[in-house]
Amino acid sequence: MSIIDVCVDKLVHAIKNGVVYKQYCTALEEIKAIPGLKEQVDELRKLNYQIQAEGDEINLYDAIDDVDSKMDELCRIPEVNRFLEAELTLCRQLQSIDASIHQGIQLDIPDL
Secondary structure, three states: OOHHHHHHHHHHHHHHOOHHHHHHHHHHHHHHOOOOHHHHHHHHHHHHHHHHHOOOOOOHHHHHHHHHHHHHHHOOOHHHHHHHHHHHHHHHHHHHHHHHHHHHHOOOOOOO
């Protein structure tokens, strides 16, 4: 096993044992405990992804209105809010780690 593999394993272990990931897991279990709720949240997440990925091929106004109305409805449920906030916090943590790695190894890629 290379030093990079060892370090990656340690990083994964640190993330999994961190507060952010534990809050995410707890929030995920909360929405899974309510029948059908995880599926509703996943449908919303799929719609959001489709808007971003297929923006040119769909009517953005209708799609965004659809996501907004579903988001408003689901966000009235405290467990959904906790999950989405925990997921966002975890994603930001992972993005920060990724940015640190890219900056640390000085890849020559232009700013986007």
